[in-house]
Amino acid sequence: MNSIGYNDYIRILPELVLTFFGILVMLIDPLLGRGSRKGLGILSLTGSFLAMAAGFYQINFHGPAWFGMVQVDSFSIFFHILIPCISAICILASLEYLDQQNIHSGEYYGLILFGTAGMVLMTSAVELVLIFIALEISSISTYILAGYRRSSAAGTESSIKYFLLGSFATAFFLYGVAMIFGATGSTSIPEIYKALNGATSGALVYIAVALMLIGLGFKVAFAPFHVWTPDVYEGAPAPVVALMSTGPKAAAFAVLLRVLFATAVPNDWIWLIWIAAALSMTLGNFGALIQNNVKRMLAYSSIAHAGYILVAFAAGREIGMAAAIFYTASYAAMNVGAFAVVSHFGGTGERYIDIEDYAGLGKRSPLLAFTLTIFLLSLIGIPLTGGFFAKYYVFNAALHSNLVWLTIIGVVNSAVAAYYYLRLIVMMYMREATVDAPPERVSPSMALALVLAAIGTIYLGVLPGYVLDSAHHGAQALKAGPFSKTVQPANNANAAPVQTLK
């Protein structure tokens, strides 16, 4: 147990692969002359796919590693596969975007890989200080990526805002970690669980959980910690928004699940989550109603979706956890796709990002319009798309826990949300084009990104069984308690393949 062996390395294999490729990209970049960095993009794409493969490989290597700081179980493997999927599609979308914006820099891909490594590590770390470091790795990468359009004032504003508020929020998280250390004498989640088990948790624990909730709440952008979202998403490059509205969110929700279920009995914080969920859904959806800028609209919609996931948190129990895990996957598929469309359609300097610009897109570019329609329908939650099942499981879990009012608020909100998503669809198919410039041709890499995201969305809507099973296994692993040494699922074939986005 106390010596480092082969298994220790296998249990951080996705992180190792991502970091290796990130460093490789950074080192090759200065050797290349000026010009496109497509080659590096394809290299980092390879890195993402290998990391995903490493995630699959881990299925046979459940257990703790690195002196109990990392825990590989069905829960973390789910995210180890999901998050590299997200980054792969974002890289595919970036290949075209960077050339379009005339940004020739390989570090962009390096940062995506480093950020992904941080997010992946967040989901398997069970030691709060390690979680903090992973959180910082992913945050710092995204701070820089957010400001990648250096000549654009909005890009700089976005990066500065994200950086200042983000570092403030991580300070909250760190303070919470210090408090919980004061209360339990450990920063290791299994130890904390042991120390708190049965004992009445004191004031210090409540403060600690509240502080950590604030820190992570910022990362997943639920109300009332959502204010930064529209400004940051508006200015950041669209493929980066695709990444940071899904990847860090999934990772932070994973941490939230681990931390909350280890520290407090659900009854203690359920009202906190209840209020945050109701606020997020309402503020997000009503905020989105009045937006004219598609990126801002999707930003508000992402706040609302964080609210739906919180409903699953409030429901608690295994069924709620599974619903939350499933929701992150399904939300990732549709949101990455939607932002990929926005990224292509924006054109040089992201000129076309108002809803009016999308008028007549159905005729001008059927592929873009069709895929965007799929993603928007999924965001509404229309059957046969991933969004439907995600919402269904969330509300189902909420009803099982007798959260009738929260469910009602959620359903009403879904109906409100349909208005602004449908407005965009109507604009695309039933209005004449206002922009006379012909839309740019969709490059093969972008087409691949869109098709993959669309397949993922529909797959989750038609055959959710596989992914849902994996989510349930993840929830079981979580429920089994952080100290269960090896939570090997009885039937490996069942727990395995999460073909989410691929």
Added chain:
Amino acid sequence: MLDNNYFIRYLPLLIQVGVGIALAAVMVTLSHLLGKHKWTPAKNSPYECGITPTGDAQGRFSVKFYMVAMLFILFDVEAVFLYPWAVIARKLGMFGFWEMLVYIGLVLVGFFYIWKKGMIDWNKPERNEA
């Protein structure tokens, strides 16, 4: 979880903080009240190592300065690590030698990167992209 003596144990710390603040406040106030003030323009200007101040601190600097400052700190810290190693290098033997070689190798990779990126070249024109 917390016993009754938990906060009492920190009382001396609190007293110390209080005394510190009070002492500083008393000294500043007393010197302000008791001292004689003769203001001259030279006295009122900010002190900049004896040179007459020019402009204010909010001016814009080239990003090169920040780069150099950052790199300086990186390599400075590296050099600082070398010293304690050098002192006990014999005691550590080959193990210490290889460890240090790996460490220097990692730093050299970073050095290679910044060199190729032209960050050491002061006269390199700044790239304008996008």
